[in-house]
Amino acid sequence: MGTFHLLARKAGRLILLIFVVVTLVFFVPYIIPEGPARGVRNSDAPAFVRYGQWMLGVLRFDLGRSPLSGEKVSTLILRSFPLTLGLSLLGMGVACLIALPLGILSALRRRSLWDYAGIIFSWTVMALPGFLLGLLLLLVFAALLEIFPFFGDDAPLHFVLPVLALGLGHAAVLLRVVRASMIEELGRQYITMAVSKGLPDKMTRCRHALRNALLPVIGSLGMQFGSLLGGSLIVEQVFSLSGLGRLVLSAVHQRDFPVIQGCLIFFALMFCCLDFLAGILYAHIGPRTRVR
Amino acid sequence: MSQDVLLDIKDLAVEFSARRGRFQALRGIDLTLLPGQFHALVGESGAGKTVTAFTILRLLPDSARVVQGCVSFQHHDLLSMSGDVLCNVRGREISMIFQESAKYLNPSMRADRQIMESVRFHLGYSDKAAWEYTRDLFAKVGLPPDRETLARCPLEFSGGMRQRLMIAMAIACTPLLLIADEPATALNAGTQKQITGLLRKIRLESGMALLYMTHNIGLVRYSADYISIIYAGKIIESAPADILFEEPLHPYTRLLLACIPGWNKRGRRLGEIRGASPGPGDIPPGCAFHPRCPLAQPNCRETVPPLVRMKKAPHRCACFYPGKEFPQA
Numbered sequence: 001m002g003t004f005h006l007l008a009r010k011a012g013r014l015i016l017l018i019f020v021v022v023t024l025v026f027f028v029p030y031i032i033p034e035g036p037a038r039g040v041r042n043s044d045a046p047a048f049v050r051y052g053q054w055m056l057g058v059l060r061f062d063l064g065r066s067p068l069s070g071e072k073v074s075t076l077i078l079r080s081f082p083l084t085l086g087l088s089l090l091g092m093g094v095a096c097l098i099a100l101p102l103g104i105l106s107a108l109r110r111r112s113l114w115d116y117a118g119i120i121f122s123w124t125v126m127a128l129p130g131f132l133l134g135l136l137l138l139l140v141f142a143a144l145l146e147i148f149p150f151f152g153d154d155a156p157l158h159f160v161l162p163v164l165a166l167g168l169g170h171a172a173v174l175l176r177v178v179r180a181s182m183i184e185e186l187g188r189q190y191i192t193m194a195v196s197k198g199l200p201d202k203m204t205r206c207r208h209a210l211r212n213a214l215l216p217v218i219g220s221l222g223m224q225f226g227s228l229l230g231g232s233l234i235v236e237q238v239f240s241l242s243g244l245g246r247l248v249l250s251a252v253h254q255r256d257f258p259v260i261q262g263c264l265i266f267f268a269l270m271f272c273c274l275d276f277l278a279g280i281l282y283a284h285i286g287p288r289t290r291v292r
Numbered sequence: 293m294s295q296d297v298l299l300d301i302k303d304l305a306v307e308f309s310a311r312r313g314r315f316q317a318l319r320g321i322d323l324t325l326l327p328g329q330f331h332a333l334v335g336e337s338g339a340g341k342t343v344t345a346f347t348i349l350r351l352l353p354d355s356a357r358v359v360q361g362c363v364s365f366q367h368h369d370l371l372s373m374s375g376d377v378l379c380n381v382r383g384r385e386i387s388m389i390f391q392e393s394a395k396y397l398n399p400s401m402r403a404d405r406q407i408m409e410s411v412r413f414h415l416g417y418s419d420k421a422a423w424e425y426t427r428d429l430f431a432k433v434g435l436p437p438d439r440e441t442l443a444r445c446p447l448e449f450s451g452g453m454r455q456r457l458m459i460a461m462a463i464a465c466t467p468l469l470l471i472a473d474e475p476a477t478a479l480n481a482g483t484q485k486q487i488t489g490l491l492r493k494i495r496l497e498s499g500m501a502l503l504y505m506t507h508n509i510g511l512v513r514y515s516a517d518y519i520s521i522i523y524a525g526k527i528i529e530s531a532p533a534d535i536l537f538e539e540p541l542h543p544y545t546r547l548l549l550a551c552i553p554g555w556n557k558r559g560r561r562l563g564e565i566r567g568a569s570p571g572p573g574d575i576p577p578g579c580a581f582h583p584r585c586p587l588a589q590p591n592c593r594e595t596v597p598p599l600v601r602m603k604k605a606p607h608r609c610a611c612f613y614p615g616k617e618f619p620q621a
Contacts, residue, residue: 188395189390189392189395189396190396190397190398192351192390192396193388193390193396193398193458193461194398195382196349196351196382196383196388197382197383197387197409197410197461198378198379198380198381198382198383198384198410198413198414199383199409199410200379200413201375201379208398208401211398211400211401212399212400215400285400286400
């Protein structure tokens with residue numbers, strides 16, 4: 001079966017990639033100038049033994065303990081992860097909800113009011129750095145209008161502004177990708193064929209072009225998820241949410257290496273898995289070509 | 293003509309606007325198609341065959357403009373038709389198949405769905421009925437009518453199969469006219485004959501008229517009822533096929549026919565026409581063929597010869613010296 005081999009190959013690559021990342025992360029305490037391994041620590045054990053111990057630990061999900069709080073790194077990560085994941089997914093959801101309809105509309109009605117509004121939105125938001133967007137939202141909606149609260153992470157209302165801060169930025173980028181991809185597909189010859197079949201114009205063009213136009217969008221989303229995760233770092237800091245991003249930031253500030261390493265592996269793992277899923281989705285939706 | 297004309301194009305002129313300026317793609321097309329007729333439009337690349345085809349169904353891009361002329365289908369003016377009425381003509385009364393099947397078929401939509409959407413819209417079939425109808429269409433055009441093939445995407449088909457798929461799509465709603473824009477050009481010689489043969493067979497079975505664009509006059513020699521020759525955006529000769537081959541009048545046609553390779557010309561040099569066809573941007577004044585014509589006279593450079601009826605009607609020719617002997621070189 002062709003699909004099975006494809007999946008197996010992709011899964012194999014995924015595992016290899018994670019292995020490489022874990023190995024690289026192993027070297028972090030030795031490379032960074034202020035790393036604890038620079039000095040004397042388990043220095044009697046030879047390199048590959050330490051590496052072996054490290055690998056075994058990772059495989060058992062044992063990433064060591066934080067020298068500051070004494071807690072297990074894996075516990076810390078698993079406690080903070082749901083918030084970050086939720087934030088990232090919701091942020092992506094908001095980005096799609098804004099960018100997809102607007103992008104498609106922009107492409108179908110070029111040079112209309114919608115199109116110009118979308119372009120202005122894109123350029124403005126893309127010019128703003130993430131933390132500035134977050135602070136602006138806080139200023140307008142929390143301080144001035146007093147609709148949303150400033151800080152906290154128990155009530156759903158607390159998450160509206162952070163999700164917006166994260167999502168708007170990505171919506172701006174995604175909008176341009178959707179629009180460009182849709183315009184390109186709408187110009188293709190198979191659209192001419194579809195029109196020549198006498199099917200009602202706008203709907204047909206949209207329907208035919210959409211599936212093909214979404215392929216680069218999925219690719220872009222896959223890549224953006226990485227920066228979504230990174231962006232959540234900033235947003236968590238601005239809105240004081242105790243997610244994975246905040247954990248990593250404070251670990252960096254405090255030179256808590258086990259936590260840094262654990263988070264690095266975790267982020268890499270998430271990103272690789274999402275890329276894998278995006279690849280599968282792409283293979284499923286995309287055009288199937290003849291295997292000669 | 294006592295018979296009811298199916299498609300009548302009169303003095304059609306189409307202009308394109310490009311950055312360099314405007315240029316004439318069609319400078320006066322006169323074409324008449326009768327019901328059930330196999331009418332071949334023969335011309336080189338860039339002569340205006342595709343533009344003519346696209347103009348009939350109004351598929352031209354926004355940069356194109358019909359400057360003059362009219363296109364009437366069953367006495368209805370196609371050029372001024374509203375969008376809604378046009379939707380009922382396209383795909384239902386007039387269908388089109390294109391040259392490069394790979395580009396003109398949606399790569400990520402299943403083959404059967406692409407046919408079914410047309411059938412469901414125009415004929416109102418249910419999902420199940422449409423699928424069965426599609427399966428029968430597949431068999432009709434020579435594609436394997438099994439579930440697996442129907443579910444494939446166009447790029448999983450070979451070139452010849454894709455062209456058959458396009459034909460199936462076009463004849464799905466039994467149109468009165470099928471416009472075929474060089475359907476066999478991108479295929480190898482054997483497949484070319486198959487596709488042309490398939491179109492002929494379908495035509496004979498359904499009585500559908502066929503407007504077949506090609507640059508290969510030899511391909512339609514024995515299948516076409518009527519042939520029109522197009523050169524630099526203008527029809528320069530038009531006659532029933534047998535009359536055209538027996539007694540070509542326009543110098544271009546005569547030179548063209550002499551170029552057809554044939555087994556009875558073995559051992560002799562391949563014929564050629566000196567010079568190159570003018571592109572839409574640099575069409576010579578007067579008769580567009582005069583720079584390459586062995587019969588050219590000063591008046592050919594000044595006036596555009598009109599397409600006029602010859603003594604042996606319905607033969608029409610646009611030349612001041614039709615049928616004149618070529619000077620011995």
